[in-house]
Amino acid sequence: xxxxxxxxxxxxxxxxxxxxxxxxxxxxxxxxxxxxxxxxxxxxxxxxxxxxxxxxxxxxxxxxxxxxxxxxxxxxxxxxxxxxxxxxxxxxxxxxxxxxxxxxxxxxxxxxxxxxxxxxxxxxxxxxxxxxxxxxxxxxxxxxxxxxxxxxxxxxxxxxxxxxxxxxxxxxxxxxxxxxxxxxxxxxxxxxxxxxxxxxxxxxxxxxxxxxxxxxxxxxxxxx
Amino acid sequence: xxxxxxxxxxxxxxxxxxxxxxxxxxxxxxxxxxxxxxxxxxxxxxxxxxxxxxxxxxxxxxxxxxxxxxxxxxxxxxxxxxxxxxxxxxxxxxxxxxxxxxxxxxxxxxxxxxxxxxxxxxxxxxxxxxxxxxxxxxxxxxxxxxxxxxxxxxxxxxxxxxxxxxxxxxxxxxxxxxxxxxxxxxxx
Numbered sequence: 001x002x003x004x005x006x007x008x009x010x011x012x013x014x015x016x017x018x019x020x021x022x023x024x025x026x027x028x029x030x031x032x033x034x035x036x037x038x039x040x041x042x043x044x045x046x047x048x049x050x051x052x053x054x055x056x057x058x059x060x061x062x063x064x065x066x067x068x069x070x071x072x073x074x075x076x077x078x079x080x081x082x083x084x085x086x087x088x089x090x091x092x093x094x095x096x097x098x099x100x101x102x103x104x105x106x107x108x109x110x111x112x113x114x115x116x117x118x119x120x121x122x123x124x125x126x127x128x129x130x131x132x133x134x135x136x137x138x139x140x141x142x143x144x145x146x147x148x149x150x151x152x153x154x155x156x157x158x159x160x161x162x163x164x165x166x167x168x169x170x171x172x173x174x175x176x177x178x179x180x181x182x183x184x185x186x187x188x189x190x191x192x193x194x195x196x197x198x199x200x201x202x203x204x205x206x207x208x209x210x211x212x213x214x215x216x217x218x219x220x221x222x223x224x
Numbered sequence: 225x226x227x228x229x230x231x232x233x234x235x236x237x238x239x240x241x242x243x244x245x246x247x248x249x250x251x252x253x254x255x256x257x258x259x260x261x262x263x264x265x266x267x268x269x270x271x272x273x274x275x276x277x278x279x280x281x282x283x284x285x286x287x288x289x290x291x292x293x294x295x296x297x298x299x300x301x302x303x304x305x306x307x308x309x310x311x312x313x314x315x316x317x318x319x320x321x322x323x324x325x326x327x328x329x330x331x332x333x334x335x336x337x338x339x340x341x342x343x344x345x346x347x348x349x350x351x352x353x354x355x356x357x358x359x360x361x362x363x364x365x366x367x368x369x370x371x372x373x374x375x376x377x378x379x380x381x382x383x384x385x386x387x388x389x390x391x392x393x394x395x396x397x398x399x400x401x402x403x404x405x406x407x408x409x410x411x412x
Contacts, residue, residue, distance in 0.1 A: 109364030
């Protein structure tokens with residue numbers, strides 16, 4: 001079995017772009033589960049359900065949960081209390097990892113860290129998994145913390161230091177963005193669209209709804 | 225000390241820029257608060273960033289001509305900024321935050337055009353959250369700081385230049401796309 005773990009951004013992105021159906025299509029030939037944590041569900045369903053502007057988007061995501069396309073983390077046997085505890089530990093570690101002098105800068109939220117906690121659980125069970133995340137901070141912290149240090153030092157005009165000694169096994173987490181997910185959907189022929197411009201249109205749409213992908217990365221993707 | 229001086233300088237500047245009805249100065253002052261807001265994430269810095277940016281928008285659109293009681297509002301804000309400056313000088317953080325909160329209430333409770341001002345403040349919060357995200361704080365944490373949902377931020381950040389930063393690319397796009405294809409067992 002495999003598992004694709006969703007942060008809130010990609011589900012919001014697909015919902016806003018009217019592309020949630022691609023998840024249903026991809027799931028048909030996928031030997032595994034599409035998972036979300038309680039913290040992510042709060043951001044994509046529970047909270048927006050009470051905001052007029054986002055209620056429809058939340059209902060669309062709720063429908064995928066009802067249909068079993070998306071499943072809660074508990075469906076893979078993870079104990080909610082354990083996940084909450086691990087999320088909390090990761091929050092403390094990550095929010096203590098970036099410092100300006102003695103000040104720890106809070107850089108991440110619980111939903112983002114809950115994805116890493118779930119990925120760790122699956123890694124221990126030898127379940128191959130990927131995290132779909134559009135925002136860049138969590139991704140940079142895991143994939144290249146030095147880049148995050150440079151970026152924050154430049155932007156904040158302060159010498160920021162990143163120390164990952166309290167964050168173990170970060171390298172085991174693998175990430176894709178909504179942009180790569182729609183690329184897979186395009187290659188799998190499940191986008192219900194035809195023509196030369198389809199890939200461009202899909203990837204740009206994901207960029208403009210929050211996927212942190214640059215124009216040069218998009219060009220690279222187009223060349224593949 | 226540096227941070228205190230910064231807070232004082234922003235509020236003194238805001239008082240003067242409001243009197244001069246100088247929108248670009250107000251916007252610049254608001255941008256300056258983002259460094260402080262991103263590092264300390266205290267309510268005072270966050271309120272200052274949103275409030276000063278909202279004021280810049282109201283001045284830019286020449287709303288002062290339409291808003292009845294604009295001068296009184298500027299006077300009330302100026303008094304509260306003076307109190308906040310005094311609190312900052314005395315390192316009374318709670319008092320500083322309280323006065324900035326009261327300043328926000330002055331703008332919030334602007335009777336005749338409350339809905340319009342609410343809208344300006346909401347948009348200012350989205351703008352400031354996007355700036356905080358641009359400075360390296362995650363989207364979820366930026367939204368939470370400004371009391372927003374990720375839905376409100378997704379579109380706004382997508383249209384900005386955050387993704388174009390040279391440090392953004394952490395592994396090659398080819399490798400990431402291949403990881404995705406392999407995971408789904410879809411051929412290139």
